[in-house]
Amino acid sequence: MVCGFRRQQLLLFLVWAYALSAVSSESLPPAVVVHGRRGRNSNINGMYIRDFTWQGQIGTCYKRGGSAGEQPIFLYFEGEWRLGPSPEQGSVWAFSRSSASSPLLIDAPWEVWDGQKVAEDRQIKVSDTSVVPPVPRLV
Known part of the structure; x- marks a missing residue:
């Protein structure tokens, strides 16, 4: 009886943990906009779309570009929020020492490589996609 009770507790815990992870994953926005950088490394500005390619290797990841010869840029969490050419390479152009669960909740300033320091x-800033102005339709 005790063994069955513990098994039931374990099963309930696993179901709860799975549900919690699904909720936190679903609460992340499908896309975000990085904006405000001027000068060197202003190429980090733009819209980033959730990228599940790196799931299990790093935390939450978003990707910008990568088509038509454009170099991809990643916004990802690995102990802090980072912006750079690849989560795999380890080099970053900007980072925020925030442990926020969502890029929309980053609460620390960004630090950027300006070419010398x-x-x-x-x-x-990292915002939801509502900061992007609508494109007028041409009739």
Whole structure:
């Protein structure tokens, strides 16, 4: 009886943990916009779409570009939020020492490589896609 009770507790815990992970994963936005960077490394500005390719290897990951000869840029979480050419390479162009669960909740300033040193840039923001103005339709 005790063994069956513990098994039931374990099963309930596993179901709860799975449901919690699904909820937290679903609450992440499918796309975000990085904006505000000016000057060197302003190429980090743009729309990033959720990328599940790296799932299990790193935390949450978003990708921008990568088609028509454009170099992809990744926004991903690995102990802190990072922006760079690949989660695999380890080199980054910008990072925020935030442990926020979503890029929309980043609560620390971004630090960016400016070509000579890493400098804080408080203008960089990560927002939902509502910051992108609508494109007028031509009739």
